[in-house]
Amino acid sequence: MMIATGAAGAVGVASLVWPFVSSMAPDAVTIAAGAPVDVDLGPIAEGAIVKVFWRGKLIFVRNRTKKEIEDAETVNLASLPDPQPDSARVKQGKANWLIVYGNCTHLGCVPLGHEGPYEGWFCPCHGSIYDTSGRVRGGPAPANLPVPPYTFVSDAKIRIGEETKTPAAKTEAT
Amino acid sequence: MSQHATTYVPKSAFAKWFESRLPIAGLVHSSFVAFPVPRNLTYFWTFGAILIFMLGEQIVSGVWLAMHYIPQATMAFDSVESIMRDVNYGWLLRYLHANGASMFFIAVYIHIFRGLYYGSYKAPREILWLLGVIIFLLMMATAFMGYVLPWGQMSFWGATVITNLFSAIPLVGDTVVSLLWGGYSVGNPTLNRFFALHYLLPFMIAGVVVLHVWALHVVGQNNPTGVPIKSAQDSMPFTPYATIKDVFATIVFVMFFAWWVFFVPNYLGHADNYVPANPAVTPAHIVPEWYFLPFYAILRAIPDKLGGVVAMVGAIVMLALVPWLDTSRIRSSNYRPMYRQFFWVFCIVCVLLGWLGAKPPEGGYVIASRVCTAWYFIHFLVILPVIGLFETPKPLPSSIIETVLGRKGGSGIPIGATAEPSTKG
Ligand code: HEM
Ligand code: FES
Numbered sequence: 001m002m003i004a005t006g007a008a009g010a011v012g013v014a015s016l017v018w019p020f021v022s023s024m025a026p027d028a029v030t031i032a033a034g035a036p037v038d039v040d041l042g043p044i045a046e047g048a049i050v051k052v053f054w055r056g057k058l059i060f061v062r063n064r065t066k067k068e069i070e071d072a073e074t075v076n077l078a079s080l081p082d083p084q085p086d087s088a089r090v091k092q093g094k095a096n097w098l099i100v101y102g103n104c105t106h107l108g109c110v111p112l113g114h115e116g117p118y119e120g121w122f123c124p125c126h127g128s129i130y131d132t133s134g135r136v137r138g139g140p141a142p143a144n145l146p147v148p149p150y151t152f153v154s155d156a157k158i159r160i161g162e163e164t165k166t167p168a169a170k171t172e173a174t
Numbered sequence: 175m176s177q178h179a180t181t182y183v184p185k186s187a188f189a190k191w192f193e194s195r196l197p198i199a200g201l202v203h204s205s206f207v208a209f210p211v212p213r214n215l216t217y218f219w220t221f222g223a224i225l226i227f228m229l230g231e232q233i234v235s236g237v238w239l240a241m242h243y244i245p246q247a248t249m250a251f252d253s254v255e256s257i258m259r260d261v262n263y264g265w266l267l268r269y270l271h272a273n274g275a276s277m278f279f280i281a282v283y284i285h286i287f288r289g290l291y292y293g294s295y296k297a298p299r300e301i302l303w304l305l306g307v308i309i310f311l312l313m314m315a316t317a318f319m320g321y322v323l324p325w326g327q328m329s330f331w332g333a334t335v336i337t338n339l340f341s342a343i344p345l346v347g348d349t350v351v352s353l354l355w356g357g358y359s360v361g362n363p364t365l366n367r368f369f370a371l372h373y374l375l376p377f378m379i380a381g382v383v384v385l386h387v388w389a390l391h392v393v394g395q396n397n398p399t400g401v402p403i404k405s406a407q408d409s410m411p412f413t414p415y416a417t418i419k420d421v422f423a424t425i426v427f428v429m430f431f432a433w434w435v436f437f438v439p440n441y442l443g444h445a446d447n448y449v450p451a452n453p454a455v456t457p458a459h460i461v462p463e464w465y466f467l468p469f470y471a472i473l474r475a476i477p478d479k480l481g482g483v484v485a486m487v488g489a490i491v492m493l494a495l496v497p498w499l500d501t502s503r504i505r506s507s508n509y510r511p512m513y514r515q516f517f518w519v520f521c522i523v524c525v526l527l528g529w530l531g532a533k534p535p536e537g538g539y540v541i542a543s544r545v546c547t548a549w550y551f552i553h554f555l556v557i558l559p560v561i562g563l564f565e566t567p568k569p570l571p572s573s574i575i576e577t578v579l580g581r582k583g584g585s586g587i588p589i590g591a592t593a594e595p596s597t598k599g
Contacts, residue, residue, distance in 0.1 A: 024356055025352065025353055026356055026357045026363070027356065027363070030361075053453070055358040056357055058359075102454075103359070106338075107334070107335040107479075108334040108337075109334070109335065109456040110454065110456040124459065124460070125331075140476075140477055140482060141479070142478075
């Protein structure tokens with residue numbers, strides 16, 4: 001009797017923990033608000049960084065200059081804390097468009113664009129440095145600014161929240 | 175309380191009837207009237223009472239604020255502004271609550287350092303000390319979540335940075351963070367649950383305070399000599415001696431508190447928090463409230479995400495381990511000439527860390543933070559265990575009454591400021 005009561009109690013508690021914890025996760029409305037958003041690239045001048053939101057998260061859309069692309073491509077990968085070639089962070093043939101999440105991978109502040117030694121981004125909170133590819137180059141941040149799922153719906157428009165269907169592009173985006 | 179059988183004698187017939195059904199008057203009598211307190215306590219022993227008062231003050235001002243506050247991301251900031259401008263005396267409620275949090279921390283830091291100086295964590299007071307560390311943790315959580323509620327720029331970015339600390343946990347970090355947020359970033363669900371928890375935690379603190387006081391009344395109070403009460407002569411009854419002293423100290427403290435509230439109510443806050451939360455822009459200089467600065471400096475001193483978080487948590491864990499790290503059998507630093515020096519060095523390091531936590535993370539500040547962080551841990555992990563083995567303590571007085579009579583010339587006047595000069599802990 002004691003064992004049965006104890007066991008029933010334990011199972012009861014355990015099966016209630018799950019709904020309580022689960023209720024704290026993003027709810028249906030929050031998830032539904034994660035529908036893809038379209039960004040019109042037309043008005044974004046060369047060199048400019050535009051901030052957009054998707055699923056409540058900040059995203060940088062950066063129209064990179066020739067020099068910025070070159071700086072990002074000619075880097076000794078072995079010297080990076082989180083090695084990734086620039087080509088894996090942009091879509092093929094669209095190297096001027098860099099789309100990355102806008103929160104520092106350290107503790108989530110918004111890094112300032114065109115600042116820091118690589119003129120990519122500089123995070124004012126604890127001094128993390130990013131290059132023009134959004135890759136971490138110094139400071140406490142452990143990883144590069146991640147690339148969100150997105151796809152070009154036309155030459156002048158991207159859709160954030162939807163991944164390009166073509167297999168070639170898929171491997172690229174990882 | 176268990177070992178001092180109550181000396182309470184109910185006088186009226188009603189009191190007798192009541193006491194035989196719920197012996198609460200006897201409990202109060204033995205805990206706060208007849209309870210023996212060492213007769214050499216200084217004003218450093220009044221901070222416990224001050225802390226209980228401050229907890230009550232925060233709960234009362236908080237509940238009154240909650241009558242006007244709206245925990246909704248689009249309305250929270252405006253509701254706080256409306257408390258400041260439209261609600262009768264709303265400005266007073268809010269300034270009491272915001273500055274009250276700071277006063278609460280001033281008192282708790284004095285209380286903790288008092289314990290460190292006089293060895294109040296040593297046997298038989300380990301549980302008492304651990305309960306104190308738990309209260310400190312709950313206070314930090316409460317104050318952090320409270321600071322998020324006005325939903326200004328510092329609220330938002332403070333919440334972002336602190337919740338992101340959990341993302342450093344290997345494997346499950348990101349899941350944990352999204353459970354804290356209830357979304358993909360700090361947002362309305364986060365504000366809502368923080369309000370619920372901010373309301374709840376102070377009452378949990380009150381519960382732990384009861385355990386803390388209970389544990390205190392089982393083992394008795396420490397005192398500036400660290401020598402336990404040996405005879406009735408060493409102690410005084412709690413009432414009236416400690417009662418009036420605690421009330422007096424609390425009133426002085428409240429005057430100090432009032433000075434902040436009425437003359438510089440925003441000095442301890444940040445101007446940026448009067449700017450509504452904006453998830454697209456981080457303020458150029460984000461720093462936590464002053465009471466978190468030493469821990470923030472430790473976090474930033476380590477150039478690695480996980481490492482920084484581990485060091486910051488470790489800094490608090492050190493406090494919990496003190497009873498087992500200190501190898502000396504002497505409680506009071508008054509009789510530990512070597513340790514006493516190191517205690518003061520440690521105090522200076524903590525203040526320095528606090529100052530560095532408010533500085534930008536560059537150049538000399540980073541190096542200084544690293545040196546101080548290293549010293550913080552060396553103090554606990556090396557100095558505390560090692561010094562107890564080598565130090566020759568000064569001779570202890572044979573009893574509390576001896577130190578009192580020795581100095582006071584036998585008048586037997588109770589507790590008072592006279593003990594202050596030798597005990598700046
Ligand atoms: C351990 C006790 C408590 C501490 C340390 C504490 C701390 C804080 C802090 C630091 C703030 C931000 C103040 C500001 O800058 O505006 C705050 C806000 C707030 N707290 Fe508390 N609090 C405590 C207890 C309570 C309780 C019991 C309630 C009851 C509901 C409460 C309700 C509120 C409300 C409604 C706000 C938002 C209004 C405002 O920002 O002024 N607090 N709290
Ligand atoms: S949040 Fe960017 S460096 Fe810490």
